[in-house]
Amino acid sequence: MSQQSTGTVLDAIIEGVRADMAARQEQVGLDELRRLAAQRPHALDAESALRGPHEDAVQIIAEVKRSSPSKGALAEIADPARLAAAYEHGGASVISVLTEQRRFGGSLADLDAVRAAVSVPVLRKDFTVDEYQIWEARAHGADLVLLIVAALTDEQLRRFLDLTHELGMHALVETHTPEEIERAAAAGARIVGVNVRNLKTLDVDVDTFGRLAELLPEGAVVVAESGVEGEEQIARYASHGAKAVLVGEALVRAGDPSATITGFRAAGAAARAGRRGAADPAGAAAEAASLRHAPGPYFGDFGGRWMPESLIAVLDELTDTFEKAKADPEFTAEFQRLSREYSNRPSLLTEAQRFAAHAGCRVFLKREDLNHTGSHKINNVLGQALLAQRMGKTRLIAETGAGQHGVATATAAALFGMECVVYMGEEDTRRQALNVARMELLGATVIPVTNGSRTLKDAINEALRDWVASVDTTHYLLGTAAGAAPFPAMVRYFHEQIGEEARAQILDQTGRLPDAVAACVGGGSNAIGIFHGFLDDPAVELYGFEAGGDGVDTGRHAATISLGRPGVLHGAKTYLMQDEDGQTVESHSISAGLDYPAVGPEHSYLHDIGRVRYEPVTDTEAMDAFKLLSRTEGIIPAIESSHALAGALKVGRRWAEDLGPEAAAEKIVVVSLSGRGDKDVATAAEWFGMLPDGSSEEELGEKGEQL
């Protein structure tokens, strides 16, 4: 293949890159790379990560770089994984890993180590001159590759860019001149880097960026590269419109890379806010860098309103009512009063010392199980019932799987004197006869849904059909932070108190932030509520544990983010369990509350930008944790919450392996104990074989009846 000669230092570098690649190709063929790439989880969305949560935000691409041709050896990097983790803790949005060996001292081993250590997107930074390298990047788990326009023909650039996008990755397309910017735009680059290092002289001229920035294609994410010594250059780039800045040397040499990145992000955001003419650039900057209180309707590419026109007017009405209510002290006071005097908030934060012995770290439980009705669900139903009242609606409808949300909605309807209809899959009404009775005792009508798979998703479909015909009198009280806008942001709003309380309580009880927070994720409302308190603390690792059912290899699970792919269902673009044709696939879990084939769109976003790690937990792992908490702490958890407990055990054991038992013992994980397990007693007794043969309880347990 012909190679573009650049007449610069690139030519010699590329010669070496080709020789090294030839050696690797001898070892690992393209077919093998394809196989490895296919086994990798879907690439993360570096474009969303670099766009950031707000127009003023400036993101940092932090580079793991051992040496460079211009400066020689930079620093001894004994452990690239640890350095990358420090970058992530400081709030880096992407980690760049140099893999070129001869001049930069990098390797694919560095890439592997970093990939395993961080959850944010990873850039494989190398001199891409062959498709083989792009496959190689994906096979090693990279989410981004570097394409240097100067080193490629137009045809190569287009071909490489297409392959990168086909593999679900993004490319940082690096330019140096107006001509190269034009070529990058023509090829369809979505992330365009401007490298201010002159390739002939290797000098850096920061002002070049300002001149070139004006030429960049509209809509592309603009990245400034090279020349950063401190916050001053970051501010300069940002004031010329950079959305992200790639920083290497300044971080590698920094004593505290985490704090340096935090400072860079603040300086960049202040400069962008200043450029836009914000009255209080520093305040605007703090807000811009924040992932908290994301307003929707979109979370990156996710969310929106994929809904029939017939429902748009009522969604508009709800959005409007919610926005006004949030700003109305009377509303917020009433919501807080109900939370305090009716739901029993704030819920406790309990250290679980005997349970923790099995995890090898300190474990604190956020006790949503102590709320009225036994789970976090009450927060959301009280909030939405208040909104329904404001809109003059007299009837509440809801979907329910296990019955938790149905019971909570029936409770609120009783309290507010409203009519209540709960849609429940016919299958679930049989499995949950006692919860049906509970709802009926509270005055609700339960309608068994006999369409489709007769489970939660069909109950949602049926509730939507009811709503289309009843919008004038009826509020659809959706039970999770999913569906069309405004539901995801609104449901989260009512659960934000979980995270806010937890953060204050852990600071109060231990004097510091936790190292990790764990929650179970079905639709994801308790998880988004507790994560919310910690989203802007990049050093706090966030874990969402999905229902792995019989195991993710069996196909019988509800691990939507771990194994699904983006699509639209129930009004939102989000990760879904679906077949090739886009038909929803049935989910499976021992926990009815996690048995949902989609997930809230904000979780999809937090996954794609790498802020939260989502992992599956199997039925067996969850039930083991259920029993362990019951026997070590005297607390019977909901099976849903047991997934978070099982996940916390994994996190603790990983720390013990990586850091040794002494260091792990100092670590803290906060677990969202989202609900209590009274409803799950029969299922658990059956699972553990505790019921006598032929007893009526055993029959109930076999049907999944939850007493």
Next chain:
Amino acid sequence: MTTTRNETTGPDLASRILPPGLRANPDSPLAARIAECRAQGRPALVGYLPAGFPTVEESIEAAVALGTNGADVIEIGIPYSDPVMDGPVIQHATTTALANGFRVADVFRVVRAVAERTDAVPVVMTYWNPVLQMGVDTFARRLAEAGGAGIITPDLIPDEASEWFAASQEHGLDRIFLVAPSSSRERLDLVVKAASGFVYAVSVMGVTGARDAVSDVAEQLVADTRAAGAQNVCVGLGVSRREHVEEIGAYADGVIVGTALVKALADGGPEAVGALARELSGRA
């Protein structure tokens, strides 16, 4: 439901949402057919049948029977796992089609058969996720190749349709969006500007299904949609008899029949579909 439309303030929705230069397809066979019907002094008869019900082959024969017995436009539905806008009859049909192994690509065979064997104009009616998963551009290209004229999108509003705007223009397809009795004036304006071929007016707040009487909010909705600039407005949801066709035909450009045809197919096969089409079109 009130018949006065809510006024909203703020910047014009249509200019915020629609891409500059968005045009209606100038060679739309759909618009041409509706104009032809108007010239003949009658409403266009628009019939819906799901692809793959009860099997792909039988759905082809049913669609052809519909097209050769008086339907001007045929909506071929794509069976979908979560049809939130459909009542029990259509749900049952599409669930059956899926259980019988329907695949999304089969829809193009049905469209092609209608295009080749009848004079009716075929369009596809589909929930959006199946299109999204095939790739919006790929779906549009294959639909155009099969002879389809456009897509009716019951759960895609113009606000989320940027990919579809590009693909429909690229492949010369019509974008049939819906308006509802609950739509504000501003949204009517948006939908009318976004749509091409015709605007689908939902006659009642509810899901699909035959009704004894067609609601009188439909006439007001059609008038308001025309006032927003629509050339062609067709009315659907609840139509099952010739008298409905005549009643709606007095004020709308086309009358859409779905559930009644699906029920006829379920009960009496393609022949029954043909017979109902003759009745609805006034030929029987």
